[in-house]
Amino acid sequence: MTTPATAPLARRxxxxxxxxxxxxxxxxxxxAARQCLVDWLAVVVGARDSDDARVLAATAAQWRSQGxxxxxxxxxxxxxxxxxxxxxxxxxLDFDDTHIPSILHGSGPLWAALLAVGAEHGVAERRLLAxxxxxxxxxARVGASDAGGINLGVRLTQSGWHATPILGRLAVAAAVPGxxxxxxxxxxxxxxxxATHASGFGASxxxxxxxxxxxxxxxxxxxxxxxxxxxxxxxPGILDGEGGLFQILLQDRGLVVAPRDPAEGPHExxxxxxxxxxxxxxxxxxxxAARQxxAAGIAPGAVRAxxxxxxPLAARIAAVAKPRTTAEGRFSLAHSIAxxxxxxxxxxxDFEPPRLADPRLAALASRVSVVADxxxxxxxxxxxxxxxxxxVHVEHVAAAxxxxxxxxxxxxxxAKFTALAAPRLGDAAAGEVFALARRFGEQxxxxxxxxxxxxxx
Numbered sequence: 001m002t003t004p005a006t007a008p009l010a011r012r013x014x015x016x017x018x019x020x021x022x023x024x025x026x027x028x029x030x031x032a033a034r035q036c037l038v039d040w041l042a043v044v045v046g047a048r049d050s051d052d053a054r055v056l057a058a059t060a061a062q063w064r065s066q067g068x069x070x071x072x073x074x075x076x077x078x079x080x081x082x083x084x085x086x087x088x089x090x091x092x093l094d095f096d097d098t099h100i101p102s103i104l105h106g107s108g109p110l111w112a113a114l115l116a117v118g119a120e121h122g123v124a125e126r127r128l129l130a131x132x133x134x135x136x137x138x139x140a141r142v143g144a145s146d147a148g149g150i151n152l153g154v155r156l157t158q159s160g161w162h163a164t165p166i167l168g169r170l171a172v173a174a175a176v177p178g179x180x181x182x183x184x185x186x187x188x189x190x191x192x193x194x195a196t197h198a199s200g201f202g203a204s205x206x207x208x209x210x211x212x213x214x215x216x217x218x219x220x221x222x223x224x225x226x227x228x229x230x231x232x233x234x235x236p237g238i239l240d241g242e243g244g245l246f247q248i249l250l251q252d253r254g255l256v257v258a259p260r261d262p263a264e265g266p267h268e269x270x271x272x273x274x275x276x277x278x279x280x281x282x283x284x285x286x287x288x289a290a291r292q293x294x295a296a297g298i299a300p301g302a303v304r305a306x307x308x309x310x311x312p313l314a315a316r317i318a319a320v321a322k323p324r325t326t327a328e329g330r331f332s333l334a335h336s337i338a339x340x341x342x343x344x345x346x347x348x349x350d351f352e353p354p355r356l357a358d359p360r361l362a363a364l365a366s367r368v369s370v371v372a373d374x375x376x377x378x379x380x381x382x383x384x385x386x387x388x389x390x391x392v393h394v395e396h397v398a399a400a401x402x403x404x405x406x407x408x409x410x411x412x413x414x415a416k417f418t419a420l421a422a423p424r425l426g427d428a429a430a431g432e433v434f435a436l437a438r439r440f441g442e443q444x445x446x447x448x449x450x451x452x453x454x455x456x457x
Contacts, residue, residue: 003184009239009257010195013138013174014188016262020134021127021178030441032269033129035410036136038417038437039097039274040090040111044072045433045454046348046420047092052208056088056215069116074456079116080222087112088215091164093348094330095278095420099136100379100404101271102143102153102167106136109168109218114179117222118447123179125441133269135175140268142239143167145259152246152257157202157313159250165200165213166249172221182229192234193224195245205317206327273379274413276402277346279330282314284400285381286333290340292395293385300341300360302387306368308333309382315372322365326351334365337383347419379403410438421454429453 003015025033047053057073060081067078071085090096090108097107114128114135123131143153143163153163173194177187197220200213224234239245242253277284286308294300310318310333323329329351336346338361344350355361373382379400385393399405408416414434422430433453440446 005261008188008236009142009259010191010234010236011184011188013142013170013262014177014186014191015184017131017134017138017174017178018182018184018187020137020263021131021175023130024126025130025133026267029133029267029269030129032267032272033133034438034440035274035413036097036107036132036269036272037111037440038413038434040107041433041437041454042417042420043093043095044086044089045424046095047089048072048456049424050092052092052211053089055208056085060085067120069119070451070455072455079113079120080219080226082119083109083112083116083218083222084215086116087218088211091211091214093278094280094327095275095348097272097274098281099140099143099268099272100281101151102140103157103163104140104143104153104167104171105164105214106139106168106171106272108164108214109172109221110135110175112214113172113176113218113221115447115451117176117179119451121180124444125446128179128447129441131175131179133267134178134262135171136272137262137268138174139167139171140271141259141262142170142257144268145257147246147250147255147257148252154313155250156246157317160202161249162200162202162204162210162213165217166198166245168214168217169194169198169220172218173224176221176225177228180225180229182225186225186228188236189228189233190221190225192236192238193227193232194220195238196234198245202317205331206325271404273402273404274408274416276408276412276416277336278348278351279336279346280318281400281402282311282318282378283331283333283336284402285379285397286310286314286383287336287340287346288397288400289381289383289395290337291343292397293383293393294341294343296393296395298341298385298387298393300338300364302389303341303364303367303385304388305386306337306341306364307371307384308337308368309371309373309376309384311376311378311380312372312374313378315370319370322362323356326353326356329356332365333370334368335361337368338362338364379405425454
């Protein structure tokens with residue numbers, strides 16, 4: 001059933017998502033959804049032994065929740081609580097996927113919510129995949145819509161907001177009703193209820209508060225769907241007009257948010273990006289450039305100075321000059337460029353304190369300067385290296401590895417998954433989890449088998 005273009009945005013998104021969750025996915029979209037699941041599992045399992053994971057688990061334990069949905073830190077709980085823990089875990093390493101146009105880390109809250117709801121309600125795996133796709137489509141389309149000459153997600157970020165807990169709430173609120181078989185009206189009210197909680201400050205970067213943004217987005221999406229399933233209603237025009245969510249967040253009452261119809265192609269999952277490096281996505285092109293220079297034979301000790309020409313958003317968000325903590329390291333262009341010039345893989349361990357304290361890396365990082373380049377894309381960078389002999393070596397990366405123009409393929413994704421999951425699950429179990437997630441939905445019971453293999457017992 002077609003929803004009029006003049007209908008409130010929440011209603012249009014809800015109608016789309018409720019219908020799309022019941023439809024089969026085209027093969028490329030299905031493959032992309034499974035890649036997102038593999039990537040999500042990698043970063044969740046990879047983070048479960050961290051200090052932040054212990055905080056998440058201890059906090060959830062105090063709620064004494066009962067239910068069948070597994071927590072990746074161990075035990076089970078009601079779907080909302082399990083999703084809260086698992087979504088938080090997904091962002092601890094800052095290694096989760098990113099929809100480039102909207103800056104939405106979609107898999108984090110979406111897969112956490114859908115797997116928890118799936119376990120609690122016995123939802124078929126193929127429906128979970130379709131609901132994931134629909135939720136990502138809804139949230140990303142909103143975030144990629146025009147907001148005064150730039151994409152809405154970018155404008156939110158530039159204005160000091162964290163885009164994912166805002167757009168991600170809408171994505172989860174669109175996906176969960178579809179997974180549960182709610183109708184378009186109930187889905188619209190789910191979105192409207194969840195939107196009232198949409199928030200998250202960019203200033204939280206470098207603290208546990210940032211992963212908690214993702215945790216709350218997943219929880220709110222589930223709770224809002226539960227309320228709507230019992231007749232709860234939200235304000236239907238909450239995403240529209242001068243008093244709408246984005247107009248208030250951006251203090252621009254004249255802003256018109258008019259995303260493209262989510263039912264129209266191409267699918268936003270095909271513009272999603274899995275990260276090959278455990279750092280802010282805005283750093284990746286510079287890291288690629290540094291690794292290219294190392295491969296070309298540039299010795300780190302021969303670099304007198306390095307200048308990274310990057311998108312202005314990267315220069316602002318990822319410019320930590322002297323990182324002292326893991327979280328700061330993931331937002332440090334200087335440290336990442338030093339890693340790349342020393343041919344490190346920039347995996348999770350390369351942003352831990354021992355690596356940050358390496359005097360060779362610190363010395364090289366101190367010689368890196370960051371230049372905001374208005375002509376650069378968020379996935380591009382130019383690196384100029386001034387060498388001891390006076391020569392200037394230049395590397396240019398038009399599209400970072402992992403971006404939609406240079407996506408990670410299945411072998412690269414398997415390498416990332418194995419590096420994060422095998423030390424915690426063991427090689428055999430990690431291999432089984434990867435294979436199962438890669439064909440997720442081919443057999444009934446895949447979700448139960450996945451949880452049995454990947455969750456602490």
